[in-house]
Amino acid sequence: MKSATALMPQQWTARLDDHCLDLRWSPDGAMLAAMPSLGEIVIFSPTGEALTKLPGHAQGNGSIAWHPKDNRLLTYGQDAEIRVYEAPFTAAPKVKVLAKAWAERAEWSSDGAHIAAALGKTVAVLDAKTLNKVRGIPEQRSTICDISWNPREPNEFATVCDGGVRLWKLGRDEPTGHFDWGGASLISTWSPDGRWVVTGDQTPSVHLYDVRSKDPLHIQGYESKVKALAWQDKSEWLATGGGRMITIWPCNGKRGPRGCIPIQLKGHMGDVVSVDFGPSGELLASGGRDGLVLLWMPHKSEKPALISLQQREITRVRWAPAEGHLAVGTEGGDVFLFSLQS
């Protein structure tokens, strides 16, 4: 394994109150929001300055998300409060308190007009400006594990619960699509071109649903449950982490990954928990429970370069919108920024 220390040196480090749950760059790359599992959410500048600290959610933070087009930041947590801030964070946030339920995931629609918040066995969809609830979905048989909006169709989102995935459109009370396999899926993501909804499952598997053809594909053979999913921006490649190996599936053919040989990347000694393609789609970063942060050029080499080895597990790797800056979070609450040398 080649060292990328010279190639991608550490620029700065900071410490959150607790385990780093997520890192999100603002669309212009000027701010990095870092959320611990418990405690203050910190907004960093690309140079590592803590621009502001936002109060954490009582009983634990859930998710953060930047508005897709501007500098509004949404935070959500187990107090079931949706808070929408606007940079530079001088004004109090708009707040919507939802009913008490398991509250872990909230996301903006692709046009930023709506926010969907998973709330126990249902979803509350809010108008992004007023935070008024504009619709919900009927109560499902089990808790909603994840929500993802269709990047190409701002009125459509997918929920993961109850043995599979359901697709919902605003204005329709019944789901517009059902992908039921009977098992438990945990996380989901929608491909940037809107064609695929993909889930990481409790069983060591991945499900890919072709939204257009309604064709489900079950990919098995992972070492453990799949915790990491990432799309390359052109939707040609899907990186998956389930166990120590990263498996990259080609998805641009008519039949998607069906019948294709994936790229398999070996380098981690513990489960891979986060993967992210750089903006150009050439670079892939990965973080694992082994504390390793690795840099891959999957289409050129199966050998990684070592970006960093931490004492604690890596929880998140996230490229900035301008390629070259990689934010990394750890179980101990450390946040690092590594930058590619030109």
Place this chain on the structure above:
Amino acid sequence: MTERTPVTVLTGFLGAGKTTLLNRVLTEQHGQRIAVIENEFGEVGIDHELVINAEEEIFEMNNGCICCTVRGDLIRILGSLMKRRDQFDRILIETTGMADPGPVVQTFFVDEDMKERLFVDAVVTLVDAKHVWQHLDDSDEVKEQIAFADVILLNKCDLVPAGELDKLEARIKGMNGMAKVHRTINAKVPLEAVLEVGGFNLDHAMEVDPKFLEPEYPFEWGGIFEIPAGGASFTATEDPDPSMKLVLIPVEKADAENLADAREKALRIFSHEAVETQPDGILTADGELYELILPGGDIAWKVSVEAGTYAVFTEHYPEELNLELIGNTGVITASIAAAYKPDHEHDEEVSSVGIEQAGDCDGEKLNRWLSKLLQEKGNDIFRMKGVFAIKGDTNRTIFQGVHMLMDSQDGGEWDGRPRKNSLVFIGRGLDREALNASFRKCLA
């Protein structure tokens, strides 16, 4: 691997006293930070504790095989708890009265994240001593809650006569001989008895129930009496069954050795055909097995023997029918007595089988045997625990199984104790002889 956090699973049918125990855990000074996962919704912080709700969601995997079902809500909630720097000393999970404890326990065997960071310290089952009889025969949940338990609290004991409690405890121990049973009122028990169980400790289980590995007897009770000249009478006032078998055996003196000798004679006599004996009939000590007919009301039988020391063995506990031996000067109490593991008290469906063999096992044979057994019978085996002496290994090896899932760990040194193999199966329709015979083939 980081140090794992102990998890206590609290089960019990509706109204058995789970909430009472939970409130005690939350309010008593025990010096531990406990996160409680409850059924009812509403997250409430109580001092340093944390109470979180769960909705008992089952994640089904592998086409719904019962061994592969885990609790999705627990994975979600515990996963979130484990991400906090400020860790808890212990996690207590309360299940609903109708919950099958299987998926809860399996979660800690199946899910990699849970397995690495948490372990089940104990399954604690509360049993409503007054009302459980209504459910013991027809509720799978109640049977499974008892079968999975490491600790059983026989609660509301103040509402049940001692004889009935003995009978209930015998029935429960027939189903799960491994669990430590406490009799409680208002779930009052030292908290360390439910919070510091220490996970798997088979030695402790053997200590608790010495009868566990003993053969089963066709009688529940035996005692030695001094019968004066002129004889005595057995009297009874209750008739829980239409009849009860009894045998009288002369012994030399009232001590444990004589009682044990007489027990073996009684075992042989109990295999004979019984002589039906109506009330006011005569009982002697000449090797006859009597079947006392219990028509109801106050009844008596004359004991016609010479003055001396006699052992008496009864099919049921004497308390169940208020059986007393009356001499010329009043009630004669037994000088020494013992309770026996009754074969007829075994639940037809759920029972436990203990096996103990001195010597060393062949590790490979043991692995093959356990894997095959759990694969073939895993649906019916709720839990399996064992401490093994493996040839070539200086330490003890501990195996635990839940349905088809199995896990082994180093059990530490033998510390001068004799090397032996002790294992327990709790399950449905277990064949004691077949299990014993097949295990013996694993010996080195």
